Amino acid sequence: MNSPVPVHTTPSNKMILTMGLVASICGVLIVGAYESTQEAIAHNKRIMVERAVFKVLPGAAKVSEYVATAGGIQPLTGNVPEGGVKFYAAYDAAGALKGIAAEAAGKGYADIVRVLYGYDAKCQCIIGIGVVSMRETPGIGDKIITDKDFLKNFEALDVRINAEMSALTNAVKVVKHGSKQNAWEIDAIAGATITSKAVGRGINESAQKLLPLLVPHVKELLP
């Protein structure tokens, strides 16, 4: 069997040389772009976190990142260790602890709904939420940002932890619209139950994990 004779082929070393040359030029460009934008990106991320925390904890002026692990709480440096929960401690202008903010995530209708909630250590309750990201249906699921009755659930949502400090006394629960009776229940938005439940489940999951680690050490956050 005769294999067709190639009319013209480029020697391999020329191909390798060309691709190597192009790859090096591209590498230099990418490194340059990374170096010159890194600072602005870090700044943007910080502003974004601060803005979100200030929204759920009105009156706060300064935010520090912490991580809670089984061994206690410490300021966050680098990545969150395994089993640790990241949270933000917010202080007002005078330096007093204003509250704690942490992120919660639950599976919504379209995608994961991520919210930030503000926790007040004095009343052991959640005092506000803000949406970090979601792709819920406009006009239906996105009411969790605007619906005043829904947001009222998070003015004093009970998340006390039990005497053994192992879990919440009462799990946060989403109930059908109009049937909220207890301070740990969330009244769902009529027509947007799935999204409401995503928020409730996310908060419950996050609080069950964070608060037992955090509450025994919360005094360490006081200045």
Next chain:
Amino acid sequence: MSLKKETDDGITFDTFMEGIWRQNPVFVMVLGMCPTLAVTVSAVNALSMGIATLFVLVSSCLLVSLIRNLVPKEVRIATYIVIIATFVTLVDYIIQAVSLSLYEALGAFIQLIVVNCIVLGRAEAHASRNPPLKAVLNALGMGIGFTIGLLALGATREILGAGKLFGFSLFGDHFQPWVVMVLPPGGFFVLGAWLLLFSFMRSRSEKGAQHG
């Protein structure tokens, strides 16, 4: 070898205008539909996506054109993809530095500019056979054409689906938004309507040319 032949008909006005009108990537060639349908929920998103693509298109075409005589034809596609991916990475960093909320709104579609067929198509069909200035002008036209296409969709969908344009409310509080227009099906409806309009105009101008 006709593949690498230089088309030396010089730079004409059409080099630039081709992408904007006669071969508009969205309305005539119907290329790059993935970002076209997905990110055009608002005029701002559409405009940013268009500008990001424009930047990638122009800079990669410039580089491809500069090295067009050095690249062996066997590895040309691989080389073009590396170049395009580089500029997409640059855009990715720049958008993060400019606005994180915009970055989240555009999501994965920034990275997906790498596989946007308009960009690779221009690099292969035009930039690799033409001198830098001509390649850049042509890419600029294509990029502007793509941006106009996206903006046309984005503005229509934002006006109908949210009653706003560039975030400014147009109709006051009594407007009941036509929500489906900012949902994925709305993208197809609006794109269909624009394509209909364009082919209607084209067939009319062809008829006009026949009747003289």
